[in-house]
Amino acid sequence: MYRGSGKLKVFQTLAPPQQRNLAALFLSGLMFWSSLTMLLPTLPPYIRDASGSDYLVGWVMGSFAIGLLLFRSILGRAADRHSRKAVVLLGTAIVGTAPLCYALVHSVALLALFRAFHGISIAAFTTGYSTLVVDISPPEKKGELIGYMSLVVPIGMALGPAVGGLLQVQAGYTTLFLVSAAAGFWGFFSAALVHEPRSRARQDAVAQIGSDDKQFWQLLLGDRLRTPATVMLLMGLVFGTLASYLPLYVRDLSVPLNPGWFYTTSALASFTVRVYVGRASDRYGRGLFISCSLVAYITAMFILATAQSPQQILGAAVLQGAGAGTLIPMAIALMADRSRAHERGKIYSLCLFGYDFGIALGGPLLGSLSLAVGYRGLFFLAAGLAALALAVFLTRSSKDLVHSLRFATGQDSDPYAVRVPEAVT
Template identity: 55%
Template sequence: MKSLRTLSPQLRRNLLVLFAAGLFFWSSLASLLPTLPLYVQAIGGSNHDIGLVMGSFAIGLLLSRRWLGQMADRRGRKIVMLIGMAAVAIAPLGYLLIQFIPLLMVVRAFHGLSIAAFAMAYAALVTDLAPDEHRGEIIGYMSLVNPVGVAFGPAMGGFLQEWLGYTPLFILSSGLGLLGWICTMQIQEPRIAAIESTLPPHPSTQSPEADQFWSLLLSPRLRIPTLVMLLIGLAFGVLSTFVPLYIKESQVALNPGLFYAAAAIASFGVRVLTGQASDHYGRGLFITMSLGFYTLAMSILSLATEAEMFLLAGVMEGMGSGILIPMVVALMSDRSFPHERGRVFSLCMGGFDLGLIIAGPALGFFAEQIGYRGLFQLAAGLSLLAVVTFLTQSSKDIPRSLRFAVGRDEDAYAIKASE
């Protein structure tokens, strides 16, 4: 917290308003996590239908990433955040009015645009505002909006649905999005063009190909983090779609919202500790730890028979996500300039989106064949593959990758390191 006190009053106010907007956003989105699969089931949807509807969220994410990333770099972060807030406020009203599966898929895809817009622009703006020497620490603190929102939202959504039904739930989710939109309107952002003009020349910015959105994907600095996010997106797609149904099928006396709350509380704790530490020990060590936690979480879920095991898996998943997302954001910040961060973040997080797209409908079909336990065994295998990939491919060769992944070497692709 010491580094935050060194910031100017205007910058601290900006960060505070930005933090409040993030809380409203994630609370709105997370309030539907434990309830929307049950809602689709309640209106007659099968496991495959549930997978299609939930997976459509990631379709909206992926299809909107490119133009939103370009817009964030060219027109600023704030307008993109406002688009995301508008989507998170409007989509719940669509769920309320529509009970036809194909149209629900359209609404869910529109809902996915919210994360593509808000989360990407939020991360880029926080990075723009953070001093280089405290980047990991401030990203860590500002990323707390996710676990706090995801702790409050699912518990609130689950209990409200049980108490009053789906209509008040969808109205509340929409109202939280509206409050977030109002907060976002108060934010002041730096001019990206001004930042860009102060940058020293760098080979990655001189090539016309490097300025092309999709060409960035194959660059050494992006491809392995994006692949790791794809594998974790596949695993997370299983978790986010099927945990409520798995708990129900297991006849365990546990509100699914408490699983997400346990994950969020664990996520909160590790973010406070690891953000500042990564400024000193590097991002690689903590990314490796996070992937290990994901593997443990999926393995525990594949064996869960009691509420305590589900909650332990939630804690492990929360620790994994609480470390992984801020560390990948910090890693991509280290490897990019301000004027390209919207595109870089969109591509890297797009790997996670693609995993969600594949996981929902494809694994929803397999759920009928191998059951929920089999799905989580598969998710554990995907998470383990992500660990192996990062350990061996995160730098220029296997020895350097291993050293970087365990915190014994610098990031070979960081902009500072190459200048």
């Protein structure tokens, strides 16, 4: 991971303890996302077999975000005040435990409860992982290292759905859940090897701020967060629809395609773009790449809505993967730009609060429309939501319309970026 030439040579410039930390963290992330995504193509059919209802699939899958919504802010503050590593360990422990719970129950109510519990893993792991990566990274290489370290998502999504689909067909759900649990606990033990760095600026600030619950919620409506959180809310609705209904949509189309291949193809596209966009965004700014990611999402959802063949579905997967592989790391980098060390966890958690809320609503809200508009109609709606997100970002991402358009097209810097050097011990 750290040797050789080419695009990964940035790792050779890091001190050996930083290299070891990032290696252990990368393996933990890989296992986390592999465990989680094994269930993407397999859990919706499992839920429908248990409930007998497409509508309840949306509710159970959407309940995943309940854990996100309830715990994202709490865990963001815990990461700032106490320990990023402890929050990562919590996430990996839950992602390993939840599949065992699915294996033991067939009640829709209990499946929804355990799905909500499973959602806490995302709230914990993504907050702790992203803030740890930023803490370890030199400021001038922040975007590049975030891009590389975020590769755990597409690699995990390439492995997880393919392995999950194969296990479900060849060995059944019980084996699937056991393997998913094993991957999660492997991630836990890898995370335990990470040595958490400490920023002196962060420690001094945390010692002074005391209770900041009111400030925490006020931040959501502030200039730094309002537009990114709105964009992520809309994209959460899109992803909630995709995660809940894509496997059922593919089955309804009667095309010869395992839904797991959509996620694998998406992950490969995501991997490819993440190798490039992090470093490029350090040079050209985050706005241009966020805009491009939203255009890719709009196109992907439109293709899905009109798909008639496996080739079209996989083409949509390529664009969706490119969009996701750009949007998520750029959102993380944008929030890192707009935050100081002592508030990084809560800033990140608040920005992703919109995404979590969108996922929570996407499955049940848009799923309730499926009887009226069908699965195709749901993906047309998803394309419209992505287009609205692009319009918001183009017009509201900076201090006024002109500067927003310039920032969103890479012609202007971010006026809300915080540029304060931090000493790390």
